[in-house]
Amino acid sequence: MKVKVAVSCTLLYVFADILITTALYAHGPHLAIFSEDARNFDILSSVLDLWGTVLVRACLLLGASIGVLWNRENGPGRVSFLTTMTILVCLTVLNYALAKLLMLTEKGSLAHEPWFLCLFSWTCVSALLTVLFWSLLGKEHSAVGDGGGGCEETEGLVERAEGRGAEGVEEQGEGDGGKTKRGSKKESKDISDSGATLGRLLSYCSKDTGLLCVAFLFLLISAVCEAFIPFYTGQAIDGIVVHKSMEYFSKPLGTLAVLALCSSLAMGVRGGAFTLVFARINLRLRNLLFRSLMRQEIGFFDANHTGDITSRLTSDTTQVSDLISNNINVFLRSVVKAVGYFIFMFGMSWKMTLVTIMGFPFIAVISKVYGEYYKRLTKDVQTALAEANKVAEETISSMRTVRSFASEEQEADSYYSKLLVMFQLNKKQALAYAGYMWSSCISELALQLAILYYGGHLVVTGQMTGGTLISFVIYELELGACLESIASVYTGLMQGVGAAEKVFEYLDRKPKHPQDGTEAPDICKGLVVFKDVSFAYPTRPETEILKGVSFTLRPGEVTALVGPSGSGKSSCVGLLEDFYLPQQGQVLLDGKPVHTYQHNHLHSRIALVGQEPVLFARTVEQNITYGLTGVPKEAVVQAATKANAHEFITGLTKGYDTGVGEKGTQLSGGQKQRVAIARALIRSPNVLILDEATSALDAESEHVVQQALNGIMRQHTVLVIAHRLSTVERADNIIVIDRGCVVEQGPHSQLMASKGLFYKLVQRQVLGIETGAEPLNPPVVPPNKSESGGQLSRQTSDTSESECHTRY
Structure with a gap:
C-alpha cells in the first residue's frame, strides 16, 4: 500500500472518530451539552472527559500523518519506532474508559443509558483502531524508496545506545553525514520469524503426540483442582466468620484436602511427561x-x-x-x-x-x-x-x-x-x-x-x-x-x-558440494587422470592454486608428485579425494569424474595416508578398522604386519585393545604413522595415496615400511608425495609441480639428465650444492583447517599463469 493511501485512510478514520464520538456524546444534534458540561463538570455525572479522549487519538494520528507526508523517507520509520509509546497511550485511554464505567455504576442510571454504553464501547474500540492505523503508517517504511533512512537511523542510534556494537550496522553514504543505519526489513522480520x-x-x-495428550490431560486436572482451592478457602472463612459453625467450616476444608492431593499427583505426572517429551x-x-x-x-x-x-x-x-x-x-x-x-x-x-x-x-x-x-x-x-x-x-x-x-x-x-x-x-x-x-x-x-x-x-x-x-x-x-x-x-x-x-x-544448510554421486562399478582399474584442472579454495577464491594441471596415474605404477612447498601437491590430493570441486577441468577415475561416484564406493577404492595422520580416542584395532564393519582379527594383524606395526602393538599393555588417547597422543609419531598405514592397507584400495607417509619414521622403520609398500605397490595405483626426493627415486613417473603448474614429468634418470627444476631441487636437498636456481616464491597459507583442527599447510603464491615455468 502506498503512503498516500495509508495517510488518506488514516485521515478518514480520524474524521469518522471525531464525528461518531461527538454524535454519541451530544445525543445527536444537541451540541449545547458541551457548554453545560463545561460549566458544571462532575466526574460522576458527566462524560465530557470521555469525549476528550477523541482529541488524544486525533492528535496522535494527525501528527503521524503530517509527519509521514512531510518526510516520506524518514517519517514512516520514526512512526514505527514510536509504536510502543502509542500503545501505552491508547491503553491509558482504554483503562480510563473502564474506570469511568465503574464510577458511573456507583452513580446509578447513567451507566445504563444506551447512548453512554455506545460511547463507552466506541471509545474502547477506537483506542484499538488507533493502534492499528498507527501501525499502518509505520509499516510503510519498508516500502519507501531505497532509503528507509529514518527508521534505520533511529534504530541504529538505539543500537549504539544499547552498546550492541557494529553488528548489523553499516555506515551510510552520501547525504547522511556518516550516520549509522541498519536494515529495517530484517528487524521487522525477526518478530514474525x-x-x-x-x-x-x-x-x-509430532512423534510424541500420545505422551503430550497424557501430559496435557494431567495438566488440566491439576489446573482445575488448583482453581477450586481459593473458592473453597473463601467458603471455609465464611463458615467461621459469617456462619460461625464448624459444620460449614469442615466441609470446604475436607474438599480442600482432596483437591490438594489430586493436584499434587497430577502435577507430578504432568511434569515427568513433559520432561520426557522435550528430552x-x-x-x-x-x-x-x-x-x-x-x-x-x-x-x-x-x-x-x-x-x-x-x-x-x-x-x-x-x-x-x-x-x-x-x-x-x-x-x-x-x-x-x-x-x-x-x-x-x-x-x-x-x-x-x-x-x-x-x-x-x-x-x-x-x-x-x-x-x-x-x-x-x-x-x-x-x-x-x-x-x-x-x-x-x-x-x-x-x-x-x-x-x-x-x-x-x-x-x-x-x-x-x-x-x-x-x-x-x-x-x-x-x-x-x-x-x-x-x-x-x-x-x-x-x-x-x-x-x-x-x-x-x-x-x-x-x-x-x-x-x-x-x-x-x-x-x-x-x-x-x-x-x-x-x-x-x-x-x-x-x-x-x-x-x-x-x-x-x-x-538447514545445503552443502555446496553434496555427496550425491550414483556410480558404483564392480570393477575399478584405478586409472586416474587430471584433465586441465584449475582450482582455488572456497575460502580464497581469488587465489588460484592449480592452473591447468594435467597428468595421469596408471594402474600398477608408482607416480611421485614433487615440488616446492605451496606448489599445489596437497591440493591435488584433496581433489582426488573429492573434498573439493575444481573450477575448471575434471579429475577422472576410470574415465568418470570422481564426484559422480557414490561417496562410500569412492573412498573404498581410494585410501589416503596423510602427512599428519589423525587417530581417534579408541583402541588400536578400532583405529585400523575405522569405517569398516565385520573385519576379522586376522586381517587386522596382517595389515599391521605389512605396515611394520604388529611388533610395537603387541608390546602395548593390552595389545590391539590398547587405547591410543585423544588424537593418538599415547603413541609416538612413528607409531601413529604406521597405524595410519595399516588403516589404509586393510582396505586393499585400488588407489593408494601416500602424502609424506613415512616422514615421521626413523631410517630403519622407513626402510622396512618402504619394503612392505614396494611389495604391494604393483597391485595398486600409487601416488606418492614427498619432500625428501631420495624416497621417490624408484617411482615409475615423477611429476614436478611449481606455482600450480606441471613443469616437468618423467622417470628419475630422465629428469636428472635434463637438469631442470627437479635436478636443482635434488642438488639443493641431497648434495647441498648451490645451483643458482631462481629463488622460490615465499608460500602463502590459505585459512584452511586440517582434520586435527590446525591450519592445513596448503600454500600458494599469487603468481599468474603466465609466470609459470614452461610445462613439460
Whole structure:
C-alpha cells in the first residue's frame, strides 16, 4: 500500500472518530451539552472527559500523518519506532474508559443509558483502531524508496545506545553525514520469524503426540483442582466468620484436602511427561544437527572454526531443549490456570474483575519490549560465548605447541578478553532484568492496592462478603503469579528462539558440494587422470592454486608428485579425494569424474595416508578398522604386519585393545604413522595415496615400511608425495609441480639428465650444492583447517599463469 493511501485512510478514520464520538456524546444534534458540561463538570455525572479522549487519538494520528507526508523517507520509520509509546497511550485511554464505567455504576442510571454504553464501547474500540492505523503508517517504511533512512537511523542510534556494537550496522553514504543505519526489513522480520521458529521446534514433538495428550490431560486436572482451592478457602472463612459453625467450616476444608492431593499427583505426572517429551526433542535436534554437519562439504569446515560448530552442537541445542521444555510446560499450566481463575473471578464480581484486567495490558507491553531486547542480547551472548570457546578449543587441542612456546599466559589473557566481552553483555542482561522486575513489581503492587481499595468499598456497601473478597484476593494473587510466569515464559522462549535460529542455520544448510554421486562399478582399474584442472579454495577464491594441471596415474605404477612447498601437491590430493570441486577441468577415475561416484564406493577404492595422520580416542584395532564393519582379527594383524606395526602393538599393555588417547597422543609419531598405514592397507584400495607417509619414521622403520609398500605397490595405483626426493627415486613417473603448474614429468634418470627444476631441487636437498636456481616464491597459507583442527599447510603464491615455468 502506498503512503498516500495509508495517510488518506488514516485521515478518514480520524474524521469518522471525531464525528461518531461527538454524535454519541451530544445525543445527536444537541451540541449545547458541551457548554453545560463545561460549566458544571462532575466526574460522576458527566462524560465530557470521555469525549476528550477523541482529541488524544486525533492528535496522535494527525501528527503521524503530517509527519509521514512531510518526510516520506524518514517519517514512516520514526512512526514505527514510536509504536510502543502509542500503545501505552491508547491503553491509558482504554483503562480510563473502564474506570469511568465503574464510577458511573456507583452513580446509578447513567451507566445504563444506551447512548453512554455506545460511547463507552466506541471509545474502547477506537483506542484499538488507533493502534492499528498507527501501525499502518509505520509499516510503510519498508516500502519507501531505497532509503528507509529514518527508521534505520533511529534504530541504529538505539543500537549504539544499547552498546550492541557494529553488528548489523553499516555506515551510510552520501547525504547522511556518516550516520549509522541498519536494515529495517530484517528487524521487522525477526518478530514474525520468532513465531515460525517456535512452531518449528514444537513440530519436533509430532512423534510424541500420545505422551503430550497424557501430559496435557494431567495438566488440566491439576489446573482445575488448583482453581477450586481459593473458592473453597473463601467458603471455609465464611463458615467461621459469617456462619460461625464448624459444620460449614469442615466441609470446604475436607474438599480442600482432596483437591490438594489430586493436584499434587497430577502435577507430578504432568511434569515427568513433559520432561520426557522435550528430552526426546533434544535427542532429535542433536542427531539431526550432527547428521547435517556430516553432510557438509570440506570447504564448510575450512571456513567455520571447530569451536563455533561444537558450540552449536552442545551449548545451543542444550539451551534450546531446556528453555523450550521448561517454558512450554510452565506456559500451558499458567494459561489453563489463568483461564480458570478468571472465570471464578468474573462469577464472584465482574466489577472487581474489570479492575483486575485493567493492569494486564501494561504488563503485557512491558514483557514484549523486554522480551525483544533480551532476545537480541541473547544472540550477542551466544556469539561471544562461541568466540571464547573457539580460543579455548584451539588452545587445548594444541597444548603441546602452547607449552613449547611458553604461551600459556598469552592464551589465558586472550580467553579472558573474550570472556570480558561476554561479561559486558551479561551486565546489560542484568540491568535489563532489574528494570523489568522494577516496572513489573510496581505494576502488580498498584493493581493489588486498587483491588483491595475497591473490594473494601464493595464489602462496606454490602455488595460482597468478606469471604468472597478474600477468595477474590487469593485468585488475584494466583492470577498475578500466572501472568508473571507467562511473562517470564515469553522472555525465556525468546532466549531459546535466539539459540534455535543458530541451530537451524546449520540444520538447514545445503552443502555446496553434496555427496550425491550414483556410480558404483564392480570393477575399478584405478586409472586416474587430471584433465586441465584449475582450482582455488572456497575460502580464497581469488587465489588460484592449480592452473591447468594435467597428468595421469596408471594402474600398477608408482607416480611421485614433487615440488616446492605451496606448489599445489596437497591440493591435488584433496581433489582426488573429492573434498573439493575444481573450477575448471575434471579429475577422472576410470574415465568418470570422481564426484559422480557414490561417496562410500569412492573412498573404498581410494585410501589416503596423510602427512599428519589423525587417530581417534579408541583402541588400536578400532583405529585400523575405522569405517569398516565385520573385519576379522586376522586381517587386522596382517595389515599391521605389512605396515611394520604388529611388533610395537603387541608390546602395548593390552595389545590391539590398547587405547591410543585423544588424537593418538599415547603413541609416538612413528607409531601413529604406521597405524595410519595399516588403516589404509586393510582396505586393499585400488588407489593408494601416500602424502609424506613415512616422514615421521626413523631410517630403519622407513626402510622396512618402504619394503612392505614396494611389495604391494604393483597391485595398486600409487601416488606418492614427498619432500625428501631420495624416497621417490624408484617411482615409475615423477611429476614436478611449481606455482600450480606441471613443469616437468618423467622417470628419475630422465629428469636428472635434463637438469631442470627437479635436478636443482635434488642438488639443493641431497648434495647441498648451490645451483643458482631462481629463488622460490615465499608460500602463502590459505585459512584452511586440517582434520586435527590446525591450519592445513596448503600454500600458494599469487603468481599468474603466465609466470609459470614452461610445462613439460
